[in-house]
Amino acid sequence: MPDLRLPPAVVDETSTPVRLRYFDTMLSWFEPGRLVDLGAGHGQFSLRAVDAGWTVTAVDARTVRFPDDPRVTWVHQDVRETDLTSYDMVVNLGLLYHLTLEDQISLLDRSAGRPMILDTHVGVAGEKGYRLTGVVDVDGHEGRLYSEEGIQHDPRSSWGNLASFWPTPATLQRMLAERGWDVYTAPYYLSSRTFFLCVPRDAGEDAFLAPDWLRRGAVGERRRQLRGERAARRAAVQRVKALEASTSWRLTALPRRLARLTRGPWG
Ligand SMILES: C[S@@+](CC[C@H](N)C(=O)[O-])C[C@H]1O[C@@H](n2cnc3c(N)ncnc32)[C@H](O)[C@@H]1O
Numbered sequence: 700m701p702d703l704r705l706p707p708a709v710v711d712e713t714s715t716p717v718r719l720r721y722f723d724t725m726l727s728w729f730e731p732g733r734l735v736d737l738g739a740g741h742g743q744f745s746l747r748a749v750d751a752g753w754t755v756t757a758v759d760a761r762t763v764r765f766p767d768d769p770r771v772t773w774v775h776q777d778v779r780e781t782d783l784t785s786y787d788m789v790v791n792l793g794l795l796y797h798l799t800l801e802d803q804i805s806l807l808d809r810s811a812g813r814p815m816i817l818d819t820h821v822g823v824a825g826e827k828g829y830r831l832t833g834v835v836d837v838d839g840h841e842g843r844l845y846s847e848e849g850i851q852h853d854p855r856s857s858w859g860n861l862a863s864f865w866p867t868p869a870t871l872q873r874m875l876a877e878r879g880w881d882v883y884t885a886p887y888y889l890s891s892r893t894f895f896l897c898v899p900r901d902a903g904e905d906a907f908l909a910p911d912w913l914r915r916g917a918v919g920e921r922r923r924q925l926r927g928e929r930a931a932r933r934a935a936v937q938r939v940k941a942l943e944a945s946t947s948w949r950l951t952a953l954p955r956r957l958a959r960l961t962r963g964p965w966g
Contacts (some may be wrong), residue, residue, distance in 0.1 A: 717888040718818065719747070722792070725816050725885075725896050726751055732787030737778045737806070738794030740855065742766045748790070756786070760858035777858060783809045792818040796845065797857040800837045800864040804874070811878040815897040820845075822865035826891040831865065840874070842866040871895070 722744055731752035736745040739757035741764045748755045749770045756772040758781050759765065765773045774781075779802055783789060789810040795803055796819045820826070822834065822843035830846040843865045847857040857863055866874060875882045880897035887893040 714888055718792070718894075719743075721818070721885050721888075721894040722790075722816065723747060723751070725894065726753070726788075728896075729788060729814060733785060734788040734790060735781070735783060735786045736790040736792070737781065738792070738797070739773075740764050740793070742768070742771065742773070744790060744792055745771045753788070761854050763854050778806060781809075783813075787813055789813060789815040791815055793855070794819075796820040796865050797847065797860075797863050799860050799862070800840055800842070800866075802860070803864060803866075807874060807878050811880070812899055814899065815880065817875075817895040817897055818893070819871070819895070820865050820889075820892045821868045821871055823868065823891045826889075829891075834867065837864060840864070840866060841870045865891070 726748060732754070734748050734753040734755050736742075736748065736755060736757045739745050739759050740761075742757055743766075745755045745757040746766065746768060749768075755770075756774055757765070758774045758776050758778055760775070760777045762773065762775045778794065778798075791806075791810065795806070795817060798806065820829075822831065822841075832844040834841055834843060845863045845865050846861070847863055848861045850856045851861075872882060875895065875897050879900050881900050883896040883898070885894040885896070
């Protein structure tokens with residue numbers, strides 16, 4: 700498996716198709732559950748998640764771009780106030796780089812413990828068209844400050860803060876690792892921006908498995924119940940084998956899929 704943490708090559712494609720492909724592919728590695736799309740904006744990622752079988756709540760401080768689609772729960776709220784405890788998946792696309800460091804830390808703290816698909820800018824040199832400072836140290840975090848002054852009329856801009864924090868790649872890695880995530884970095888589709896798949900380290904491979912029925916513990920319990928009854932036990936063993944085969948397929952398939960992430964082409 701390649702080291703996905705290494706700085707990857709920049710993908711030479713327009714952003715939108717790449718973003719959609721990264722999102723759809725990463726989401727497909729998880730069993731659908733309850734998903735929150737933070738800073739959902741136009742709502743297109745929320746709708747794709749619904750199409751993929753997720754139960755979706757979309758949150759944004761601006762409702763002007765929300766589509767009229769009742770399959771999603773559209774919530775008009777500042778993400779600084781969003782309670783994330785009831786979700787199986789956090790989607791954080793195009794939002795983190797519009798927040799201050801303090802608000803990023805608070806949001807990441809509340810997001811921790813579940814998978815997160817993150818799409819954000821990092822504070823690297825030479826990004827054209829963005830008003831960035833040089834590297835600064837904010838509370839022990841290296842990054843650049845991004846000015847949001849004069850663009851607050853833009854529905855894609857920050858909400859309430861006029862400067863945002865763009866952590867350096869190393870700082871972002873540390874911020875995510877400190878909150879218990881293993882991080883898989885997709886090839887950058889802009890020189891300062893890409894998708895980061897954050898998987899809870901403690902959950903290990905289980906994060907990619909279906910809840911309940913695929914858990915090894917549940918299978919073991921089922922096996923114990925059936926012990927002593929020969930025919931039933933044989934059937935249980937068959938079932939366990941099938942489940943384990945399914946489990947190991949998922950576990951071994953993941954690195955292969957991640958490898959594909961760095962190589963393309965995307966399906
Ligand atoms: C660049 S757009 C990203 C839209 C979409 N997620 C995407 O990736 O294409 C940023 C969105 O975040 C929202 N936003 C910014 N700060 C916010 C905050 N504190 N609370 C809620 N939404 C916020 C903006 O209103 C805007 O819709």
